[in-house]
Amino acid sequence: MLLHYGSWQKGIDMKLQESTTEAVAATREQRAKAAGRRYRRQQSAFDILIIFLIVQVISVIYGLINPSTFAYNSFANIQNALGAIPVVTGIPALGVGILMIAGEFDLSVGANFIFSSILMAQLNTNGLSVWLAALIGMAVGTGIGLLNGVITLRLGIPSFITTLGTMLIWQAGTLFVHGASSQPFSPSPVVAVLFTENLGVFPADFLWFVVLAIAFWALLQRNRIGNHIFAAGGNKQAATATGVRVDRTKLIAFSLAGACAALGGILSASQIGNIAPSTGDVLPLQAIAACVIGGLALTGGRGTILGIVLGSALIYWISDVLLLIGAPGFYITAPVGILIIAAAAIYEILRARRA
């Protein structure tokens, strides 16, 4: 009886042991999965998404309480915001951001934005089909970006300096081909549908922005080129040592920055019907600011598309709110400045804590 009990007990023990090893393996698997989720969330723009949602909720509630003094929820304000974010900052910032992740800068995006779109408008005014004109504008913008890359890599100088130089050159280029006055642009009706029509509350350029952002996300996170862009910006020596063609990768990023600047300029010209050369001046710094707020590192190798999009939206949000509450327009840049510094500081703290 005792013996019988003993063997029975042994069987139970063995079963217990088996299930414990299984349980250990299962919990290890679960822990690894949970850790993976945590790391992926840290690497996404999760923090800034939360901040963005909080300020939106506060703004919407405040707008509901005071609809007459704070017209945040009005159809016009929402449509204005969705129309302005892509062309004022968003689309050029996507290109600038990808280039920043690759470890380089482009200060010439503003000059490129103006030069490419004015060239397009002029060609169109002189009788060229708007499609061909837009295509040439895009090609010129992409070429300007590529040239920045070639100069930077061939001469081995910082892209900050290269593009500071080309910014001044293309500003002069605009004066040369056009002058300082603004250039009107009225696209033909078919084009107007694609570039300026609204789909409900969504302006056409916002939809372009969304499509472009998704395409760039796929390129950056799900394509070999994206992996190489992160590698080139994160550690050039390591990337070279493992066979990544760093220069070629950077040239792609430079070209994308140029292409985005031109696309932003063309969409803006179609939307506003007019190109004022001076509007390009603040664009490069605003695009870089959007990227910094969106969590991109100035040293390269870090960043997300969602961060760039939300960074662009937050910059617009600040000026929008200040204008709605009737703050003097003169001071509007100051809060943006504070936001940039605060964002950079917060990211640094988070990074230090996670390392």
Next chain:
Amino acid sequence: MSMDGMETVSAEQPVQSGEAATPLLELRNVNKHYGLNHVLNNVSFHVGRAEILALLGDNGAGKSTMVKTISGVVQPDSGALLWDGKPVEFNSHADAAELGIETIYQDSALVDSMTIARNIFMGRELAGPLGFIRLKEMREIASHVLRTIVAIEGIDSPDKLVGSLSGGQKQAVAIARAVHFKRTLLMLDEPTSALAVRATEALFEYLRSLRTQGLSSVLVTHNLYDAYRICDRFVVMGRGQVVFQATQKETSVEELTEHVSRG
């Protein structure tokens, strides 16, 4: 009849042994100057098949330049490199990598701001049409390689950023990368400097198993005891020259120490 057979065998044998004697990699009178500094001075040695070779020497002996020459990062001023008995010229790291030479550096070539999985496949991503990567597969392989080959504590997910790993963990990732892309010649430049004892043992065990599979390794190290324990043959460098060569059976740790310190 039987004589014929004997003759055939004896006629073939020299050819066979000749093939076996062709080293995997041979360096002949390799020279490299950095300005007036003669960092490699008529260096000649070879790496055999299925052997673990130790490249020893004090600081400044020219070991690192030697490693860089073999991995194609540095081009020699004169001399020849023979791979499989055929002269080769490495104009870039890619040329060496194409032949199957993989290098694990002291400062392991990793990108801190990328995940472990993405680092392991950096430059060699598993990609489908149009370059779209198979991220899930890459993550699973990375996780498997880290668990099975370089058993090291504290790496819980291939999605972790390399920047948040310790020095030893980073080395483990670099080794996992080299191991996954099975190469013909593995060069390890001070691989154990940041490794814990257990991880070092695991690495040596792995090098031995690579040797049984016919792969060769070159181990650059300061630790002569480690080298003596695992390596088949030793090349000692001093002031840019090869000062001593011996197999494991011919020498002792004491003798190696003497040659290294004398330079």
